[in-house]
Amino acid sequence: xxxxxxxxxxxxWAVHISVALLVLLWLLPTLGLLVSSFRTADQIAGSGWWxxxxxxxxxxxxxxxxxxxxxxxxxxxxxxxxxxxxxxAGDLDISAWGTSARDVSAYAPGKTAExxxxxxxxxxxxxxxxxxxxxxxxxxxERVFVSATVPPEFTLDxxxxxxxxxxxxxxxxxxxxxxxxxxxxxxxxxxxxxxxAAYALAWMDFPGRALLVAAVVALLxxxxxxxxxxxxxxxxxxxxxxxxxxxxxxxxxxxxxLAVYLLRNYMVxxxxxxxxxxxxxxxxxxxIFTRIVLPLSFPALASFAIFQFLWTWNxxxxxxxxxxxxxxxxxxxxxxxxxxxxxxGGNWEILATAAFVSISVPLVVFFAMQRYxxxxxxxxxxx
Amino acid sequence: xxxxxxxxxxKSYGEVHAIRDFTLHVEDGxxxxxxxxxxxxxxxxxxxxAGLEATSAGSISIGGRDVTELGPGKRDIAMVFxxxxxxxxxxxxxxxGFGLKMxxxxxxxxxxxxxxxxxxxxxxxxxxxxxxxxxGGQRQRVALGRAIVREPSAFLMDEPxxxxxxxxxxxxxxxxxxxxxxxGVTTIYVTHDQVEALTMASKIVVxxxxxxxxxxxxxxxxxxxxxIFVAGFIGSPGxxxxxxxxxxxxxxxxxxxxxxxxxxxxxxxxxPRGEAIFGIRPEHLKIGGETGGTPVSLGLVESxxxxxxxxxxxxxxxxxxxxxxxxxxxxxxxxxxxxxxxxIDDRRYSDGEHVRVxxxxxxxxxxxxxxxxxxx
Numbered sequence: 001x002x003x004x005x006x007x008x009x010x011x012x013w014a015v016h017i018s019v020a021l022l023v024l025l026w027l028l029p030t031l032g033l034l035v036s037s038f039r040t041a042d043q044i045a046g047s048g049w050w051x052x053x054x055x056x057x058x059x060x061x062x063x064x065x066x067x068x069x070x071x072x073x074x075x076x077x078x079x080x081x082x083x084x085x086x087x088x089a090g091d092l093d094i095s096a097w098g099t100s101a102r103d104v105s106a107y108a109p110g111k112t113a114e115x116x117x118x119x120x121x122x123x124x125x126x127x128x129x130x131x132x133x134x135x136x137x138x139x140x141x142e143r144v145f146v147s148a149t150v151p152p153e154f155t156l157d158x159x160x161x162x163x164x165x166x167x168x169x170x171x172x173x174x175x176x177x178x179x180x181x182x183x184x185x186x187x188x189x190x191x192x193x194x195x196x197a198a199y200a201l202a203w204m205d206f207p208g209r210a211l212l213v214a215a216v217v218a219l220l221x222x223x224x225x226x227x228x229x230x231x232x233x234x235x236x237x238x239x240x241x242x243x244x245x246x247x248x249x250x251x252x253x254x255x256x257x258l259a260v261y262l263l264r265n266y267m268v269x270x271x272x273x274x275x276x277x278x279x280x281x282x283x284x285x286x287x288i289f290t291r292i293v294l295p296l297s298f299p300a301l302a303s304f305a306i307f308q309f310l311w312t313w314n315x316x317x318x319x320x321x322x323x324x325x326x327x328x329x330x331x332x333x334x335x336x337x338x339x340x341x342x343x344x345g346g347n348w349e350i351l352a353t354a355a356f357v358s359i360s361v362p363l364v365v366f367f368a369m370q371r372y373x374x375x376x377x378x379x380x381x382x383x
Numbered sequence: 384x385x386x387x388x389x390x391x392x393x394k395s396y397g398e399v400h401a402i403r404d405f406t407l408h409v410e411d412g413x414x415x416x417x418x419x420x421x422x423x424x425x426x427x428x429x430x431x432x433a434g435l436e437a438t439s440a441g442s443i444s445i446g447g448r449d450v451t452e453l454g455p456g457k458r459d460i461a462m463v464f465x466x467x468x469x470x471x472x473x474x475x476x477x478x479x480g481f482g483l484k485m486x487x488x489x490x491x492x493x494x495x496x497x498x499x500x501x502x503x504x505x506x507x508x509x510x511x512x513x514x515x516x517x518x519g520g521q522r523q524r525v526a527l528g529r530a531i532v533r534e535p536s537a538f539l540m541d542e543p544x545x546x547x548x549x550x551x552x553x554x555x556x557x558x559x560x561x562x563x564x565x566x567g568v569t570t571i572y573v574t575h576d577q578v579e580a581l582t583m584a585s586k587i588v589v590x591x592x593x594x595x596x597x598x599x600x601x602x603x604x605x606x607x608x609x610x611i612f613v614a615g616f617i618g619s620p621g622x623x624x625x626x627x628x629x630x631x632x633x634x635x636x637x638x639x640x641x642x643x644x645x646x647x648x649x650x651x652x653x654x655p656r657g658e659a660i661f662g663i664r665p666e667h668l669k670i671g672g673e674t675g676g677t678p679v680s681l682g683l684v685e686s687x688x689x690x691x692x693x694x695x696x697x698x699x700x701x702x703x704x705x706x707x708x709x710x711x712x713x714x715x716x717x718x719x720x721x722x723x724x725x726x727i728d729d730r731r732y733s734d735g736e737h738v739r740v741x742x743x744x745x746x747x748x749x750x751x752x753x754x755x756x757x758x759x
Contacts, residue, residue, distance in 0.1 A: 273468035276435050280539075281482035281529075282456035291481075295472045 030359070036352035038154040044348050057095070058150040059104055062087040064121075064131055064141035076132045083144060084127035092148040097123050104145035115142070158353040172357055174329075175336040179313060180361075181244060182323065182332060186251035186312040187305055193252070194259030195301065199289045201260065202267040203275060213264065219257040227254075228321050235322065243330070247323040254318065255308050266300035267293055302372035310362050333358045385446030385459075385536035385569055386411050387432065392441035394427055394593075401427050402593045405441070409571065409586065414563050417573045418580040419590035420616070425573045426541055428590070432571060433539050434458050446536050456485070461530035465542040467522045469514040469529075475501075476510040479528045486533075500532040503562070520551050527559070531566060538563070538570040544579065556583060577617050581605070589613050611755040614662050614748060620692065622662040622748070623722040625701040629654045638747075641677025641698035645742045649749050653758050660703060660755070662748035665692070665725040669741040676741030682721065684732045693724045693732055695740065 035049040046058050062083050069079050084092055096105030099113050099121065107113050109125035119133040123144065131142060165171040200206075201213050231253070235246045270293065278288045294301075312318075316334040323330050331339075337354050344350045387409040394402035402424045409415045417425035430436040432443055434455035442451045450458045461482070470478050476497055477484075483493045501507045504524045514522055523543060530538050543559070544552045560583050563570050574580055580587050581601045589596040589604065589612075597609040608614035614622040627638035627645075636647040636654050638661060645661075647654075669676065670693065677698060685692040702720040724740065732738070749758045 271466070271468060273464040273466055274470060276430075276433075276455070277462060277464060277468040277529075278470075278481070278485075279435065279455040280433055280458075280460065280462045281533075282485040283481075284456075284485075287485060292470060 033352050033356050033359075036348060037158055037356045038156070039349060040153075040155055040157070041347060041349050043153070052154070053152050055149050055151045057147055060087075060089060060146045060148060062089065062144050062146055064129060064144060066141045067137040067139070070137050073132075076134060077136050079129075079131040079137060079141075081129065082127045083123065083129050083146065089127075089148075092127070092146075092150065094123065094125050094127060094146050094148050096147040098145045099142065101143075101145065105147045158349050159357075162350065162353045162357055172333060172336055172354055175331050175333045176357065178330055179332045179334075179358075182247050182251070182319065183309060183312045185244075185248045186255070187309045189248060190252045190255040190259045190308060191301060191305060194256055194263050194304070195294065195297070196289070197260045198263035198267050198297075199285075199293055201264045202270075203288070203293070204285060216257050216260045216264075220261060222257075224254045224318070228317075232321055242323060242325045244323065247319060250318050250322045251308075251312050251315070255311070259304050259308070262304050263297060263300050266297055270296055299372050302369050306366060306369050309365055313358075313362055387415075387446075387537060387569060387571065388444045389428070389432075390442045390444070392428070392431060392443060393439045394424070394431060394436065395439045400593055402431070405593075405595060407588060407595070407598065409569060411569055412567045413586050414560065414570045414572065414584050415586045415588065416580040416584035417571065417588045417590060418575065418577055418616075419596075421575055423590040424593035425575075425588075425590050427593075429539055429541055429571060429573045432537075433460060433462050459535050460537045460539055461533050461535040463526045463530050463538065463540040463543045465545055467514075467526040467543075467546075469522055469525055471514055474511050474513060475506060475517070475525050475528075478514065478525055479506075479532050482529065482533045496532050497528075500528045503531065504528045519547055520555065523547060523555060527562070531562070531568075534568075536569065538568055538572075540570065540572045542574055543572075544574070545576075559583065578619055581617065587617075589616060591616075607757070607759070608662075608748065609757055611660065611662070611750050611757075614750070614757070618664055620665050620723045620725070622664050623668075623697075624660055624662050624703050624719070624750075625697050625722070626658055626703050626752075627661050627701060629657060629659050640701070640742050641679070641740075643675065643677045643741060645747055646744050647747060647749060648745050649758050654749065655751060655753070658752060659758070660750040660752050662750060663742050663746060665723040667743060667746040668722075668724040668726075669743055670724050670726050670738055671730065672739050672741050674739075676739040678737055679740050681732060681734060681736045681738060684734055689729070690725065690727050691732060693726060693738075694721050695724070696720060697722050 032049045035052050036044060039049070039052055042058070043052065047056055063086075064083060065079055065081050065086055067079075069081060071078050071080070084090065084094075094109050096108060098104045098106035099115055100106070107123070109123060112120050112122045114120055117133065117135065119131065119142075121129060121131045121142065121144070123129045123146075127146075129144075131137075162172045163176075164173065201209060201216075231250060232242075232246075235241060235249070240246045240249070274292060274296075275288060278292050283291065314334060316332075316338070319332045319335060323332065324335055333354075337351070337358060340351060340354055387407075389405050389407040392402060392405040393400070394405075405428060407415075417428060419425050427436060431438050432445075434450065434453060434457075438451055442449055444450060445458060445460065470481065473481065479500055480493045480497045483496060488496075497510070498507070501510055504527060506521070506524055506528055509517060509521060509525075514525065517525065523546075526543065530540075540559075544555055547555060556579060559572075572579075572583060581604075584601055586598065587601055587604050588598050591612055597604060597613045599607075604613060604617050608617060608622070611624065615624070625640065627640060630637050630639075631651045634651065636649060636651040638645050638647060638659070640661075679695040679698070681693055681695050683694040685694075697720050726732075750756065751758055
């Protein structure tokens with residue numbers, strides 16, 4: 001008798017573990033993206049994002065001063081100074097160093113290295129060095145590879161670059177606001193229309209109602225790609241062309257079947273007595289809709305709003321077809337990220353930052369609205 | 384304040400007739416109860432009166448005004464639903480005032496009337512709460528308040544007490560009756576509980592299968608049921624039935640109940656020949672006489688303190704086996720081979736005890752076995 005009260009079924013654990021795994025699966029990449037967006041390119045190249053909070057051994061490539069600093073000491077030409085200060089690397093403790101890219105940690109601090117052409121170099125732990133040679137130095141300073149433990153460091157430079165850069169190939173600010181311009185009306189318009197339609201399909205008696213509901217359900221399975229070209233031609237022929245109006249209309253149309261279906265199903269489930277009572281109370285259909293059904297349908301409206309918002313926010317296809325023209329003035333974030341992948345494919349810090357900027361708004365929307373998804377507004381109305 | 388008239392109203396869903404030949408006149412100020420087993424069409428009749436269901440034929444008028452084609456908002460009625468149907472997102476105040484607001488009354492006026500209604504129903508301290516913060520009884524009162532605040536010409540109530548617990552139900556029952564008497568508003572009340580019907584109504588309409596069985600005051604229905612269904616449905620427990628011979632002796636009709644000869648008060652020429660169905664209410668049976676009557680062996684004895692319900696088998700050959708279908712399954716406690724007697728005395732009865740049961744003259748009802756109608 002495992003399933004009497006007080007005993008948890010072993011299946012509960014399976015459920016809990018699966019949920020935990022799913023949460024991790026979604027959370028880890030997001031967290032990685034967030035951490036990476038605050039790191040420099042060197043840090044990303046040197047270690048994974050999970051190492052970011054800890055000090056880490058890092059290999060720096062520094063250069064000694066050039067022949068300008070050269071002094072003569074007897075027979076020898078000498079260059080002296082502090083390697084870290086000269087390169088602006090900060091106050092680090094050098095753990096090993098080398099003069100060849102092949103062996104970057106050949107010497108311990110304080111040791112003297114023999115180099116080509118009879119040069120010798122001594123490097124102390126704090127970065128002071130002494131470079132000697134029998135002949136005068138020429139050209140640039142010597143390359144020195146230094147291994148040092150660098151404290152964890154986070155930077156906002158990536159965000160500054162992404163958000164405030166004037167360079168249209170890199171800056172996301174314009175695309176961010178363009179995306180908002182697309183998304184907000186493309187969320188509100190279908191909700192407005194669909195709520196009216198859903199009420200009529202749920203609570204008003206008229207011939208052909210069942211057929212209309214069936215048509216809406218049927219439209220759910222039509223892939224939107226089918227409609228792209230005909231719809232664009234329609235937009236061009238009636239003079240809307242490519243632009244915000246076109247993309248709003250397209251998103252509205254593509255979101256409508258799901259919206260009507262979702263809202264109608266929710267409204268149909270509202271207690272019949274409440275609506276009948278409102279009718280007896282003398283309310284018209286419009287009053288019932290605005291004062292009773294709409295407030296009670298808030299959870300459904302919120303959940304559809306989240307769906308539609310996320311879908312339009314993350315959309316690339318519809319925006320490419322109906323909005324973005326050659327001028328590039330109306331580009332959206334998804335498009336901008338695609339561009340960045342092409343031009344800055346190696347700069348992970350830029351890509352991570354751009355990606356995080358683009359998911360930040362959906363995250364905010366979700367956390368702001370998710371309680372409406374859970375809360376039942378109907379408690380207390382009927383017994 | 385208004386009379387209510389149903390004139391030959393019909394309701395059918397395709398081939399199925401939910402209501403047939405529904406004709407009823409309700410006087411101004413009446414408390415009229417529609418009662419019947421579930422599925423008898425009583426709620427449908429109420430919804431047609433409210434305008435929430437269309438009639439298939441016939442007409443309905445309220446206060447002499449034909450409302451058959453009017454929407455529910457234009458009929459000047461208020462309705463109380465079984466599950467109260469409160470608007471969950473509004474405070475009690477807005478719930479009660481909603482109907483007035485929809486009719487475009489001004490705010491001060493609405494507020495005054497809501498306060499007055501709340502006062503009547505002792506809801507004043509709950510006015511700013513949401514329905515979910517109220518108990519079942521309070522929600523019920525809010526639903527009542529929503530009805531009375533409009534001062535409509537009729538109240539329609541659809542089983543408003545069925546969601547309350549037993550004690551609260553009895554209390555609210557009398558509250559509703561008192562309220563109705565004080566306001567004097569014509570009320571149509573639907574219930575499947577015949578006790579509610581008997582205690583509340585000034586006029587009862589017993590329905591079955593979409594057809595009115597009998598219309599009358601509680602006393603009339605109890606004393607002179609029109610047919611076997613009404614006789615079995617009204618009363619708690621319902622009437623006992625048995626099959627008996629019809630004999631004529633000295634120009635007077637009589638029948639037999641076991642060993643007892645029972646004289647009938649119905650004139651012989653109205654009785655069918657051979658056999659008839661007879662009914663006797665459990666409270667009219669005389670138990671425990673020394674002589675006369677017929678000896679029976681008690682089955683179950685249900686004691687409710689002073690009141691006792693005694694079960695005993697119907698005398699041999701007098702049980703009616705088709706009765707179950709006639710009465711419906713409303714009275715699940717017994718089958719057609721068991722009769723009940725209700726006694727109030729201090730004697731103790733035990734299972735298996737032998738007592739004499741006598742049927743007093745003048746309390747026996749006679750029904751036609753063919754039509755099941757009462758003969759008198």
